Amino acid sequence: MGKFFAITILVIAILSAIPIVMHTWEAPADISTHGHLIDEQMSETMAEAGISFLAAQLLLAFFIWQFSNRGTETKLKSFPGGAKALVIAALLVVGVEVLALGVFGVKAWADVYLTPPSASAMPIQVQAGQFAFYFRYPGPDGKFGPIHPERINEGSQEFFGLDKEHDVESRDDIVTAEMAVPVNKEIHLLMHAKDVGHSFFVRELRVQQDFVPGLDVSLHFTATKTGRYEIVCTQLCGLGHYNMKAYLEVLSNDDFNEWLKKQAANQ
Amino acid sequence: MSMKHVIMAGLVTLTASAVALAGPAGGTVSGKVTYEGTPAKMKSIDMSKEPSCAKMYTTPPLVETVVTGSGNSLQDVVVYISAGIPDDAAPSNAAVFTQKGCRYIPHVLAFQVNQEIKIVNEDQTSHNIHPLPKLNREWNKSQPPGTPPISEKYDKAEFIPVKCNVHPWMHGNFAVMKNSHYTITGDGGAFSLANLPPGKYTVTAWQESYGDQSQEVTISGSETKTVNFVFKAKPY
Numbered sequence: 315m316g317k318f319f320a321i322t323i324l325v326i327a328i329l330s331a332i333p334i335v336m337h338t339w340e341a342p343a344d345i346s347t348h349g350h351l352i353d354e355q356m357s358e359t360m361a362e363a364g365i366s367f368l369a370a371q372l373l374l375a376f377f378i379w380q381f382s383n384r385g386t387e388t389k390l391k392s393f394p395g396g397a398k399a400l401v402i403a404a405l406l407v408v409g410v411e412v413l414a415l416g417v418f419g420v421k422a423w424a425d426v427y428l429t430p431p432s433a434s435a436m437p438i439q440v441q442a443g444q445f446a447f448y449f450r451y452p453g454p455d456g457k458f459g460p461i462h463p464e465r466i467n468e469g470s471q472e473f474f475g476l477d478k479e480h481d482v483e484s485r486d487d488i489v490t491a492e493m494a495v496p497v498n499k500e501i502h503l504l505m506h507a508k509d510v511g512h513s514f515f516v517r518e519l520r521v522q523q524d525f526v527p528g529l530d531v532s533l534h535f536t537a538t539k540t541g542r543y544e545i546v547c548t549q550l551c552g553l554g555h556y557n558m559k560a561y562l563e564v565l566s567n568d569d570f571n572e573w574l575k576k577q578a579a580n581q
Numbered sequence: 582m583s584m585k586h587v588i589m590a591g592l593v594t595l596t597a598s599a600v601a602l603a604g605p606a607g608g609t610v611s612g613k614v615t616y617e618g619t620p621a622k623m624k625s626i627d628m629s630k631e632p633s634c635a636k637m638y639t640t641p642p643l644v645e646t647v648v649t650g651s652g653n654s655l656q657d658v659v660v661y662i663s664a665g666i667p668d669d670a671a672p673s674n675a676a677v678f679t680q681k682g683c684r685y686i687p688h689v690l691a692f693q694v695n696q697e698i699k700i701v702n703e704d705q706t707s708h709n710i711h712p713l714p715k716l717n718r719e720w721n722k723s724q725p726p727g728t729p730p731i732s733e734k735y736d737k738a739e740f741i742p743v744k745c746n747v748h749p750w751m752h753g754n755f756a757v758m759k760n761s762h763y764t765i766t767g768d769g770g771a772f773s774l775a776n777l778p779p780g781k782y783t784v785t786a787w788q789e790s791y792g793d794q795s796q797e798v799t800i801s802g803s804e805t806k807t808v809n810f811v812f813k814a815k816p817y
Contacts, residue, residue, distance in 0.1 A: 469744065470646045470790075478817055492629050553709060554709065559630055561629055580624055
């Protein structure tokens with residue numbers, strides 16, 4: 315019985331490792347400049363955790379095989395040094411592994427969040443609200459007009475509560491329901507939530523950012539491949555969370571300028 | 582009883598029945614609702630987050646907060662008798678409010694206090710209709726595609742903005758009326774309120790962005806009185 319259990323453990327461990335090693339479920343192609351760091355981090359984590367997992371399961375299977383159905387004469391070996399030594403060893407092994415992953419992963423995080431965007435990055439404001447994302451481009455004056463929350467009126471498409479009558483900088487702002495960016499251009503996202511917590515996630519861009527109400531979050535990225543990608547909300551925000559998404563269009567420079575002109579005409 | 586009395590009684594009876602048989606024809610108040618100045622530009626609606634609705638349009642639909650018509654007319658204006666007439670019992674038929682193409686049809690639905698309203702979802706997506714009253718009870722209801730109409734009613738007269746919790750661009754209005762003398766203007770801005778017994782009335786016109794205006798009118802018989810409303814359009 316014990317030996318059968320040992321074999322079962324081995325089989326389950328190997329079967330579950332196969333799709334990971336064979337890359338059966340690959341992440342979609344990376345279209346960002348920083349994405350490869352995140353993908354490498356992911357591979358390293360899977361490798362380290364995977365090897366540790368297999369080693370642990372192998373050891374477990376071995377001990378079960380060896381010591382199941384033992385008579386009373388066979389004495390169990392104990393960890394050299396006793397229980398305290400075992401705990402310290404476990405802490406060291408796991409601790410070092412986790413620390414290593416953290417240290418080597420810092421660059422991936424810092425590249426997106428801790429390095430400032432370059433001066434020529436294109437700013438786009440993102441507002442997440444139940445249950446849609448809306449975007450704002452600053453227009454030719456390069457400035458975002460002030461937001462007046464009491465003027466927000468979704469029925470008349472005034473999503474940001476702009477006062478174009480009194481605020482001059484708001485007059486050329488371009489508010490859209492889709493986010494378009496030129497390819498190979500650094501984008502500086504300025505993100506806030508209108509109501510509750512939301513999250514902005516584009517798989518291919520390797521960008522995921524929670525919106526905490528009251529916080530202004532900033533991140534930057536550069537998209538490297540044209541195409542249409544989904545922006546989905548990945549933080550449960552209410553009954554329409556399942557339906558909350560927008561589309562990201564990565565366009566050539568010319569196509570982007572044309573798109574922006576068309577959007578400006580609809581303001 | 583003398584012959585003179587009989588003849589008098591007969592004449593009185595005939596006159597009385599003639600007046601009674603004439604029926605409730607009453608007078609009519611009619612006119613036009615127009616605007617002066619420049620109304621704000623109605624933006625087009627981007628429904629890309631709901632592809633099942635977006636694909637129903639070849640050109641994106643426009644916001645309907647101010648709908649103008651030929652000859653500087655205003656559409657979707659509710660014109661009604663706000664004073665001078667007693668309340669009416671609710672009719673037995675239901676007023677229908679449809680969600681189609683991720684829009685509310687009609688944009689303004691007028692019905693009476695305690696009249697049944699039926700909310701229908703003809704789209705392939707779920708909606709969550711959320712009227713925002715100040716006097717009546719507030720509720721919101723989810724309606725997946727293919728589910729039966731929602732039946733509701735309101736017991737207080739009020740103008741109620743309506744939104745969809747799932748689709749932020751969806752916007753409409755309920756006009757809950759106290760009596761049966763109301764109408765909504767179409768293209769041309771014309772309105773006509775008929776069957777008004779003699780009396781002094783207040784006619785009110787309500788537009789969701791421009792507010793309301795009232796005028797007094799007196800009906801003495803079965804004449805038609807003209808009342809026009811001119812709203813000041815706001816460019817922003």
